[in-house]
Amino acid sequence: MSKLHFTVLIILIFYSFNIYGQKKILLTKSISENITIDGKINEEIWKTSSIATDFVMFEPDNGKPISTAKKTEVRILYDNNSIYIAATLYDDEPNKIKREITKRDVFGVSDNFSVNINGFNDGQQDFRFFVSSAGVQADCLAIEESEDFTWDAIWYSKTTITDYGWTVEMKIPYAALRFSNTKKQTWGLNFMREIKRDNQKYTWNRVDTKIGAVIPQAGILQGIENIKTPTRLFFIPYSSAYYQENDIASGTTFKAGLDIKYGINDSFTLDAIVVPDFGQTKFDNAILNLEPFEQKLDENRPFFTEGTDLFNKGGLFYSRRIGGSPITEPLIEANEEIINYPNTVNLLNAVKVSGRTEKGLGIGFLNAVTKKTYATIRDNDTNEARKEVIEPLTNYNILVLDQRFNQNSSVSFVNTNTTRNGGFRDANVSALLFDLKTKANTYNLYGDFKYSAINTVENYDGYKTELNFAKISGRYRYLLSGKYISKDYDINDLGIIFYTNYNSIAANGSYRILNPTNKFNTFKVYQEISLETQNTTGKIQEAYSITQIKATTLKNNYFELFLRINPIDRYDFYEPRELGRYVYIPKSILGYAAFVSDQNKPFTYEAETSITKFDENQRVTYMLNGGVKYRFNDKLSLAHGIQYTRKVNDRGWVDQDNTGIIFAERNREILQNDLTGKYAINNKMTLNLTARYYWSYSQNHQFLTLQDNGYLAQNNAYSLNKNRNFNSWNFDLSYSWWFAPGSEISILYRNYALESTRNVQKDLSTNFKNVFDSNLTTIFSISLRYFIDYNVVKSKF
Known part of the structure; x- marks a missing residue:
């Protein structure tokens, strides 16, 4: 081997190591100059900043360096109020850039640029800000399992289509982020560029899809020091007018209210609604429900969807309970009839506090109060009307403590409490959760123990426990799971659960390609088996085998095949609507x-x-x-x-x-x-x-x-x-x-x-x-x- 060839080989090895084996570091600097967010990147100060470049494909061909024609360069500056981001996204065919205009948080057929920021650099939660080539904003709170696009922050962006591609300028106030109060900040950071016409996504710091975790694979932002952030206090007053008409009557209603957001410090935020108004939220999809369970409805009220990731831990919070249907129906005599029964209970006010300390302890507290609600009953003999309480004044509380560690693991405690005034039913539920991953994010051990206590005419309590072990990286992955739920486990005052009083074991395995083949961009085969046994009778209530194939072709068409076999006769313990009875399912x-x-x-x-x-x-x-x-x-x-x-x-x-x-x-x-x-x-x-x-x-x-x-x-x-x-x-x-x-x-x-x-x-x-x-x-x-x-x-x- 010649010296020239040897030198080239050493450079290539070093380059590969630098891209695939290390976290990239971007150094930012403080500014006093004013930056206009116009998408033109023409301020002289931008020329003095460090550049993040050499993007690498995330999908479909994971690890492939971006081409010179699609070179991407990103710069970051900061002051005491905000961070500023400028991105130049080169494209050799700018006339082919996709740029469909949509409403906020909707990804249409558009190119996109995003920045992912983790102010604690704990590898577990990102604040993600997206801008499409059409200038449409989207933002979300992201944990490893999901992205919450109901969260909306206040930030600024502008895009410009140029003869060499497109450019983005962003201003993200510190009020839109969460971080520690240390003098020298170290943040997790990654950028993503999506080229829609090619269905390709690139990231600045490589995200290896063999590893079953994305957030810990971010790069590092350094250089933010000694910032003096302004007071985070925001008021959102609103007013609305409604005209309603049906075959019986018509009328006009006026409402006014106020939302308050207050930053207790750079890590914790208080949200409060003083007078709620949810009149323009999306309608519920009513169905003919012949099942033994209530219909589970989506939450469309912003207060209960925005930034609720902490409160959703453990699956104990079904927010539609707050302001939902009354819990009782009045007892009436043979000569009486109910002439007015409200479908929902009015929410009086709600407040939530959430954030995370610099040592990784997340704290969340939510409180809501609903109004005392009456049904009206008429005596058909005397034509007199009386009122009866169907939902008392009710207080709902949630407390969450979530300790993160090792960039990928956590232990959590969750408590929910429902207290109703008078002799009505009260409830308290507590849960201990753990999610432990190996350092390389290869294996995952997670589970929980939950305990419920109900205070009613006859007090009762119950528990649920679960243990799971999974391999979460590589082409081949698997999961082993076991669960036990006692008969009287009940979280339905502030959560939702249908099936109890059973134990189950399950196992699944999967195979996936990590890079495109000559036929597929993505391909995954999944197999699962599960067995559920009712605790009291020992009868099988569920047993199945699932085989599933999902794939995306090179032409970006998606297909899925699914086969589910229930090879054993089962028994349904809920369809009879009577405790202790069951019905055969073939x-x-x-x-x-x-x-x-x-x-x-x-x-x-x-x-x-x-x-x-x-x-x-x-x-x-x-x-x-x-x-x-x-x-x-x-x-x-x-x-x-x-x-x-x-x-x-x-x-x-x-x-x-x-x-x-x-x-x-x-x-x-x-x-x-x-x-x-x-x-x-x-x-x-x-x-x-x-x-x-x-x-x-x-x-x-x-x-x-x-x-x-x-x-x-x-x-x-x-x-x-x-x-x-x-x-x-x-x-x-x-x-x-x-x-x-x-x-x-x-x-x-x-x-x-x-x-x-x-x-x-x-x-x-x-x-x-x-x-x-x-x-x-x-x-x-x-x-x-x-x-x-x-x-x-x-x-x-």
């Missing part, structure tokens, strides 16, 4: 397939189908879902989705009388249509359309009586009409204008209707007409919220 097999076309194209489509066959009396379930979307240009798009399910000879509970528990063999159909549309006037102003029509029926053709052994016997005596026909309609047309950071004007036109009857109607057009002929409610509302920074007000006065 063996079954489910096959599923899905396809999604390349989402970068103007016209995209997707389809999925499944068949579930039971070993019982021609019992089968068919499912077919599909959707199409057309992007007319970067501003306008429309999408339509349809979901159809047909259940033949389905079996389920319908009633209970003096002869026993009554089931029915029945046919069911479910049809849902969703229409969504978007017109972006610019990256701060959008029109959005959401429409949903849902129809479902259940038609019984044979009644059955549940036997003590769990099997069903024919019942020819029962003859009540227990059929169901259900229609639901929702329509939202909204205009949103973010006229200043954190400040929004929104206008909403909404109408909705529900129709539920015992008479099954199988004609779709008739059902659609019937739901509009029912009590259609129309709402028109205007809402204004304005973000006020205490420091800005202070400087003016």
Whole structure:
């Protein structure tokens, strides 16, 4: 080997080691100059800053250096108020840069640049800030398992398309971050660039996909020293006006309220809502629910979605409990009827405090109070009305202590408490959680112990414990899991749980490619087996084997194949609606397939189908879902989705009388249509359309009586009409204008209707007409919220 070749080899080895084996370090500097966030990067001070470059592909071809034509350079500066980021993203074909305009936090068909900041450099949580080539912002709080895009911070950005690519300028105030109060800051830092037309993502510090953790693989930001951050105090007053009309009455409502955000220090923040108003939150998707459990609803109220990662630890917090349905129904006499029963309980106020110390201890506290709520009951003989409490004044508390260590591990304590005034039910739940990973993020041991105590007419308590061991890196990965839940474990006062009183064991394994092949960009095979046994009887309540294949082709089309086999007869302990009873479920097999076309194209489509066959009396379930979307240009798009399910000879509970528990063999159909549309006037102003029509029926053709052994016997005596026909309609047309950071004007036109009857109607057009002929409610509302920074007000006065 010549000296020249040897020298080149040494340089290549060093270069590879530098890219793949070390954390990159970017040094920033303090400034006193003013930087205008205009996307032009023309201030002289930028030329004196260090440059982060040499990006490496994250996916699909992990580890491949970025090409010279797509060179990316990023600079960071700071002062006592904010950090400033300038990125130059070269592109040899700037006319091909994708730049669809969307509303905030929605990733359309656009190139993106993001910065990931971990102010504690603990390898466990990022504050991520994204800017698309169209100038649309997105931000989230990220832990290893998920990204929370409901969190919204106040920050500034601007992009410019150039003849050599595009540029980004960002200003992120310290109020949008969390970090320790040390004089010399060391932050975890990474940048990501997404080139949408190639479906490629690049990061500054390489993220090796063989390792089962992304956040610990960030680089380092150094140089921030002796900053004197301003007071973090923000007021968000809002006012709204509603006009509502239905077949019975109409009326106008005015509301006003205030949100407060206060930075106790650089690590901890207090959020409070003084007078809540959630009138413009997304509607709930009502369904025909024939299951023994309540329908679990999504949370759409900002206070309960923003920055709640600490409170969601352990799965003990279901925020829809706060301000949800009343917990009791009044007892009435034969001559009485309920003439007013509120569906929800009013929230009076709520406050949360959260943050993390420089030693890694996260502390979260949430408190909410709901109003005393009454039902109105009328005496039909005297026509007099009385009121009865159906939900007392109630206080909800959550406390979380979460200690992080070793850049990837944590131990947590969670307590939830529900206290109701008077003799109503109270509850307390505590949990100890642990999540331990090896230094190289190869293996993971995690689990919990949870204890619930209920104070009611008859006090009871219960517990749940779980232990998991997993290999979380490499092409081959696996998980071994065991769980035990006692009969009286109950978290439903502030959490949600359906199944208790069982133990389970499970194992899964998977194989994935880490770099593209000549056929696939991504490919993964997954296998799982699980067995659940009911504690009291020792009967099997669940047993299955799952095989799943997921892949993305070189043309960016996605497909999935799924097979689930239930090879053992099982028993359902909840469908009978009576403690100690159970019903037999036969063996079954489910096959599923899905396809999604390349989402970068103007016209995209997707389809999925499944068949579930039971070993019982021609019992089968068919499912077919599909959707199409057309992007007319970067501003306008429309999408339509349809979901159809047909259940033949389905079996389920319908009633209970003096002869026993009554089931029915029945046919069911479910049809849902969703229409969504978007017109972006610019990256701060959008029109959005959401429409949903849902129809479902259940038609019984044979009644059955549940036997003590769990099997069903024919019942020819029962003859009540227990059929169901259900229609639901929702329509939202909204205009949103973010006229200043954190400040929004929104206008909403909404109408909705529900129709539920015992008479099954199988004609779709008739059902659609019937739901509009029912009590259609129309709402028109205007809402204004304005973000006020205490420091800005202070400087003016």
